[in-house]
Amino acid sequence: MKDKNTAQEISKRRTFAIISHPDAGKTTLTEKFLLYGGVINQAGSVKGKATSKHAVSDWMEIEKQRGISVTSSALQFNFEDHCINILDTPGHQDFSEDTYRTLMAADSAVMVIDASKGVEAQTRKLFKVCRMRHIPIFTFINKLDRDAKDTFELMEDIENNLGIETCPVNWPVGSGKNFKGIYERKEKDLVTFSGTEKGTKEGEEKYISIDDVKAIEAQIGDEALVELENEIELLDGAGAEFDLEKVRAGELTPVFFGSALQNFGIEIFLHHFLQMATLPTGRVSGGEVIDPVEHDFSAFVFKIQANMNSKHRDRIAFMRICSGKYEADKEIKHIQSGRTFRLSQPQQLMADERKILSEAYAGDIIGVFDPGVFSIGDTVCMPKDNVKYEGIPTFAPEHFARVRQVDTMKRKQFVKGIEQIAQEGAIQIFQEFNSGLEEIIVGVVGVLQFDVLKFRLKNEYSVDIMLDNLPYEYIRWVDSDTDMTKIEGTSDMKKIKDMSGRPLLLFINEWSVDMTLKRNKGLILSEFKKN
Incomplete structure (x- = not known):
C-alpha cells in the first residue's frame, strides 16, 4: 500500500468479538468499554423498567423486552490512540449461527465468564468456534463483586472444559463483600478501587507496590495479604508462563479479573488487550x-x-x-x-x-x-481486482415448522417479510418439493428464533402468523444431479427445496438417513449447504 497514512490508520485498529454465556455480564462490560471510549456518558440496563435507558448494544425491541441479545451489533470507539471495533454477539445458544458469522469478521475474541459459575454450556460451544478459527482468546472473569468460585478452580475449569492453557495477567484479592482489588503480576502492584458508581467510570484507583507491606496491610488486612502472597507463590511455581506467540496462535488465553457492574478492572484490561491483540489480519x-x-x-x-x-x-x-x-x-x-x-x-x-x-x-x-x-x-x-474470500458455512437447522399468515389478504407482506428475514441468515425457508410458495416451511438452529420470527413479522410487517411444529430433526442437501422423483426413502422422509430450488430431504430419525443412502446407490447427501 503506497499511502503511509493508510498504513498508520490500519495499525491503530483492533477488532474483536465479545462472547459469553447469557447473564455473564457481556452487555454491561461492552458498555463500560464505551464509557472509556467517551462514546456514552451513562450506562443503561437491558433489565431495567420501560422508563430506563436501555443498553446501547441491544437495539432490537425484542431484546429490550427480554433482556437478551438476539442479534450482533457493531460498535466502535477510540482509546489511547487506538480505534477499537467491538462485535457484540448474542449469548443465547439459539443464536449461535449469528455468533459464528460474527467471529468470521473478528481478529480476536474476548470471552466473559461469571466468576460464581465458571465455564457454562454456551461458553464451550462458542469457544469451539473460536478454536476452529485459531484466533486469540482473552478471558475476562466478571462479577467479582459477588461471591466467586476459588480462583484456582476457575483456572482449572477453563483448562479442563475448553482445552486451552491459562495465564492470569492479574489476580483477584477476595470476592463479594471481601473483594479488595486485583494484583498486577508483572508490575507487582496491588490495585484497589473506591468511589465507583454503577453507571459511570468515576472512582479512585490506587496502585500499591507489593513491597509496601504496611500500605497493603492497611488497605486489605494482614490475612488477605498472607493469602495473596501464598496464591502468587503457587501461581508463579505451577502456572503457565506468558507467551505472546501462543496467545496470538490461540493456544494460551490471558486471564483478567474485575467487575463490569462496579467498573473495576475494565481500564486495566483495555491497556493489556491493546498491547497483546493483533493488528487486522489477512x-x-x-x-x-x-x-x-x-x-x-x-x-x-x-x-x-x-x-x-x-x-x-x-x-x-x-x-x-x-x-x-x-x-x-x-x-x-x-x-x-x-x-x-x-x-x-x-x-x-x-x-x-x-x-x-x-x-x-x-x-x-x-x-x-x-x-x-x-x-x-x-x-x-476494487474494479481491477478479483478478490473472492472464502464463503461462510450455513448451519443445518435443527427445528422445523410450517408457517401460515393469519390474514390471507396480507400474503404480499408475509412473503416479503419472511424472505427478508431469511436473507439475514436468521432463519432458512423451504417449500414442499412439488408446490409453489403457498406452503412455507421454516428451519431454525434454535427454537427461540421462532419467537423472534413471530415478533418481527408482527412488528415490522404487520403480519400475524401461525406456526405448526414439524417432527423433523435431520436435514440433508441432495446432490443437484439426482432425480428427486426416483429417490426411495423411508416413511419419515420429506422432500423439500430451498428458495434457490436446491433439493433437500428431511428426516425424523437419524437412522433413516443411512437407510435412504443404502436404498439409493450413488446418492450424495450433505449436512451443509455449498455456497
Missing part, C-alpha cells in the same frame, strides 16, 4: 492471504439486517473491511454479480444510531444500504 482469497496494508480495498459481507430503522424499512449489509482504505466516492466491484457501483450510504453503526462515513480502513466494520444485491459471504473489491 483473509484468504484463492489460496492467497490478502495483506491488509499492501492490498487495495476489499471487504466481505458477514451479516445482513433488515428494518434497523423502522421509519425507512431499510436493509443494511455489514461488511468487514479486510484490506486497504475505503473511500466513499470510489466505485467497487461486487464479485458475485460482477456489477460495479458505489456503495450506498456507507455508515458506521452504533446499535441503531448511524454516522455517514467518507472513509474507513482494514479492520473496520461498515454498514451499507442493500437494495437486495448482497448475500452473506459476498466479496467486494
Whole structure:
C-alpha cells in the first residue's frame, strides 16, 4: 500500500468479538468499554423498567423486552490512540449461527465468564468456534463483586472444559463483600478501587507496590495479604508462563479479573488487550492471504439486517473491511454479480444510531444500504481486482415448522417479510418439493428464533402468523444431479427445496438417513449447504 497514512490508520485498529454465556455480564462490560471510549456518558440496563435507558448494544425491541441479545451489533470507539471495533454477539445458544458469522469478521475474541459459575454450556460451544478459527482468546472473569468460585478452580475449569492453557495477567484479592482489588503480576502492584458508581467510570484507583507491606496491610488486612502472597507463590511455581506467540496462535488465553457492574478492572484490561491483540489480519482469497496494508480495498459481507430503522424499512449489509482504505466516492466491484457501483450510504453503526462515513480502513466494520444485491459471504473489491474470500458455512437447522399468515389478504407482506428475514441468515425457508410458495416451511438452529420470527413479522410487517411444529430433526442437501422423483426413502422422509430450488430431504430419525443412502446407490447427501 503506497499511502503511509493508510498504513498508520490500519495499525491503530483492533477488532474483536465479545462472547459469553447469557447473564455473564457481556452487555454491561461492552458498555463500560464505551464509557472509556467517551462514546456514552451513562450506562443503561437491558433489565431495567420501560422508563430506563436501555443498553446501547441491544437495539432490537425484542431484546429490550427480554433482556437478551438476539442479534450482533457493531460498535466502535477510540482509546489511547487506538480505534477499537467491538462485535457484540448474542449469548443465547439459539443464536449461535449469528455468533459464528460474527467471529468470521473478528481478529480476536474476548470471552466473559461469571466468576460464581465458571465455564457454562454456551461458553464451550462458542469457544469451539473460536478454536476452529485459531484466533486469540482473552478471558475476562466478571462479577467479582459477588461471591466467586476459588480462583484456582476457575483456572482449572477453563483448562479442563475448553482445552486451552491459562495465564492470569492479574489476580483477584477476595470476592463479594471481601473483594479488595486485583494484583498486577508483572508490575507487582496491588490495585484497589473506591468511589465507583454503577453507571459511570468515576472512582479512585490506587496502585500499591507489593513491597509496601504496611500500605497493603492497611488497605486489605494482614490475612488477605498472607493469602495473596501464598496464591502468587503457587501461581508463579505451577502456572503457565506468558507467551505472546501462543496467545496470538490461540493456544494460551490471558486471564483478567474485575467487575463490569462496579467498573473495576475494565481500564486495566483495555491497556493489556491493546498491547497483546493483533493488528487486522489477512483473509484468504484463492489460496492467497490478502495483506491488509499492501492490498487495495476489499471487504466481505458477514451479516445482513433488515428494518434497523423502522421509519425507512431499510436493509443494511455489514461488511468487514479486510484490506486497504475505503473511500466513499470510489466505485467497487461486487464479485458475485460482477456489477460495479458505489456503495450506498456507507455508515458506521452504533446499535441503531448511524454516522455517514467518507472513509474507513482494514479492520473496520461498515454498514451499507442493500437494495437486495448482497448475500452473506459476498466479496467486494476494487474494479481491477478479483478478490473472492472464502464463503461462510450455513448451519443445518435443527427445528422445523410450517408457517401460515393469519390474514390471507396480507400474503404480499408475509412473503416479503419472511424472505427478508431469511436473507439475514436468521432463519432458512423451504417449500414442499412439488408446490409453489403457498406452503412455507421454516428451519431454525434454535427454537427461540421462532419467537423472534413471530415478533418481527408482527412488528415490522404487520403480519400475524401461525406456526405448526414439524417432527423433523435431520436435514440433508441432495446432490443437484439426482432425480428427486426416483429417490426411495423411508416413511419419515420429506422432500423439500430451498428458495434457490436446491433439493433437500428431511428426516425424523437419524437412522433413516443411512437407510435412504443404502436404498439409493450413488446418492450424495450433505449436512451443509455449498455456497
